[in-house]
Amino acid sequence: MSSPVRRVRRPRTIALAVPAMLLASLALGTPAFADDVVDPGPASAETSTPSEPAPEPPREEPKPEPEAEPKPEPKPEPEQKPEPEQKPDPKPDAPAPSPEPKADPAEESAPVEVPADAVPAGKEAEKAAALVKEPQAAQDTCPDGGGWIKVEPVDALTKTITAPANKLIAEVCAKSSTNVVSIVLDPPAAEYTFTSGEGPWAVFVNGQGQPQNISHVSYRLIDVPVEVPGPPAPTQLDPCGPNNAYFTEASIPADTDQYDVTTEGNPVTKVTIEAKPGFVLTGGNKVYTVQDSGTACIVVPQLQPTDPCGPNNATWVLPAETAEYSAALVDGKIVLTAKGAARFPGDETTYTYDVGPAPDSGTACAVDRAVVCATTVVQARAAADTPGTILIVNLADLIAKGFTGSYPFTYTENGVTYQVIRAAAPGETAGSVTGITCAVAGVEVTNTPQEKGEVRGVAATALPNTGGPDGLLLLLGVGLVLGGAGVVLAQRREA
Numbered sequence: 001m002s003s004p005v006r007r008v009r010r011p012r013t014i015a016l017a018v019p020a021m022l023l024a025s026l027a028l029g030t031p032a033f034a035d036d037v038v039d040p041g042p043a044s045a046e047t048s049t050p051s052e053p054a055p056e057p058p059r060e061e062p063k064p065e066p067e068a069e070p071k072p073e074p075k076p077e078p079e080q081k082p083e084p085e086q087k088p089d090p091k092p093d094a095p096a097p098s099p100e101p102k103a104d105p106a107e108e109s110a111p112v113e114v115p116a117d118a119v120p121a122g123k124e125a126e127k128a129a130a131l132v133k134e135p136q137a138a139q140d141t142c143p144d145g146g147g148w149i150k151v152e153p154v155d156a157l158t159k160t161i162t163a164p165a166n167k168l169i170a171e172v173c174a175k176s177s178t179n180v181v182s183i184v185l186d187p188p189a190a191e192y193t194f195t196s197g198e199g200p201w202a203v204f205v206n207g208q209g210q211p212q213n214i215s216h217v218s219y220r221l222i223d224v225p226v227e228v229p230g231p232p233a234p235t236q237l238d239p240c241g242p243n244n245a246y247f248t249e250a251s252i253p254a255d256t257d258q259y260d261v262t263t264e265g266n267p268v269t270k271v272t273i274e275a276k277p278g279f280v281l282t283g284g285n286k287v288y289t290v291q292d293s294g295t296a297c298i299v300v301p302q303l304q305p306t307d308p309c310g311p312n313n314a315t316w317v318l319p320a321e322t323a324e325y326s327a328a329l330v331d332g333k334i335v336l337t338a339k340g341a342a343r344f345p346g347d348e349t350t351y352t353y354d355v356g357p358a359p360d361s362g363t364a365c366a367v368d369r370a371v372v373c374a375t376t377v378v379q380a381r382a383a384a385d386t387p388g389t390i391l392i393v394n395l396a397d398l399i400a401k402g403f404t405g406s407y408p409f410t411y412t413e414n415g416v417t418y419q420v421i422r423a424a425a426p427g428e429t430a431g432s433v434t435g436i437t438c439a440v441a442g443v444e445v446t447n448t449p450q451e452k453g454e455v456r457g458v459a460a461t462a463l464p465n466t467g468g469p470d471g472l473l474l475l476l477g478v479g480l481v482l483g484g485a486g487v488v489l490a491q492r493r494e495a
């Protein structure tokens with residue numbers, strides 16, 4: 001009887017165990033969904049119902065529930081929503097949107113929602129993050145705004161833009177395919193035409209070299225500038241010699257509120273004058289550069305001394321005149337004067353020798369004689385001493401008259417003034433002296449040199465001589481004296 005009863009109870013136990021195991025399996029599976037939903041209430045209720053399967057409880061499995069806790073990482077998403085950071089006032093209560101992602105766990109896992117700086121774990125997640133980090137770069141375009149005016153679409157090979165009244169086009173930009181080109185118009189223009197494939201737009205061609213349509217253009221306008229006169233050109237100096245031309249400092253203009261001035265070189269060899277924005281110089285901006293003639297300077301000759309025999313009589317020889325300069329003695333100094341465009345070093349027109357006395361050897365003359373010129377008549381004298389006569393006089397005679405060896409020396413004798421010119425060369429005679437002019441009563445008279453006692457070619461300055469020859473008169477006088485003596489003797493004999 002007992003065995004049938006046991007058979008009836010086993011089916012009941014099995015019948016209770018099967019549902020309990022199903023409930024336990026459901027309880028083990030449901031927490032994952034419960035964690036995703038972040039609603040632990042129902043999960044605890046379901047797990048508490050199967051109290052009997054406590055021996056099976058692989059409660060260790062629910063430990064993954066803490067692993068699911070990081071899933072509330074959506075909390076950084078609101079912090080990452082710094083996309084509003086571009087908006088100037090991110091409100092401090094911005095974290096409030098955190099519950100919104102709870103509505104759909106699928107959206108939480110979407111890669112689009114992942115911030116660019118948040119890299120999920122796992123290789124696949126890293127790949128997804130890399131895609132988010134490297135968005136496709138936008139193509140360059142011509143500027144729009146900030147003074148620029150954009151015209152699009154153009155879709156043509158050419159485009160002409162015209163500035164409104166009192167405006168000029170200062171800069172232009174155009175795009176064709178992926179090429180963007182912008183240029184500055186100098187000077188600004190009232191109208192401009194873009195032409196694909198030409199000029200600055202020559203890059204707007206396809207692989208076959210055919211022009212491509214212009215997609216859009218931009219241009220920047222400025223006010224029509226006020227025309228103002230520029231400053232005068234700087235003054236150039238070009239001293240003799242190569243590569244030494246320059247602009248004088250005083251002639252270089254200064255900056256003003258209408259134009260800027262820049263210079264190059266020291267001393268200045270280039271000057272640039274450019275109008276400031278809003279102004280234009282009459283005739284445009286100016287650039288001045290020196291022009292060097294390269295004219296050579298005059299080569300100043302060395303002075304050569306001359307030193308005749310005798311003491312303290314050396315002198316400097318005056319340089320001979322050339323096509324570039326003349327020479328003269330000015331206030332006891334030798335001065336050279338440039339001719340025409342020729343110049344001395346330093347771009348000077350004259351050159352004065354700064355030298356002392358010429359070196360004198362003091363060599364005594366071999367013949368102690370001097371060249372003397374009779375210059376002025378005070379009273380009648382012998383014809384040999386007529387003014388203008390050249391004489392050769394012994395130095396001993398001259399020393400007796402006060403000559404010390406320095407030329408020139410002047411003395412007067414018997415009413416005639418004499419000037420000692422220089423020492424006489426050995427063998428030199430009065431007739432061989434040349435190049436000496438004697439002054440007579442304020443008139444320059446050059447006579448043929450004569451030996452003392454000779455008179456030729458000299459104009460008479462006294463009354464004409466109307467008497468007979470000197471020898472005849474002498475004989476006549478002697479005869480008269482002898483005749484008189486004879487008469488006296490005859491009278492004495494008679495007595």
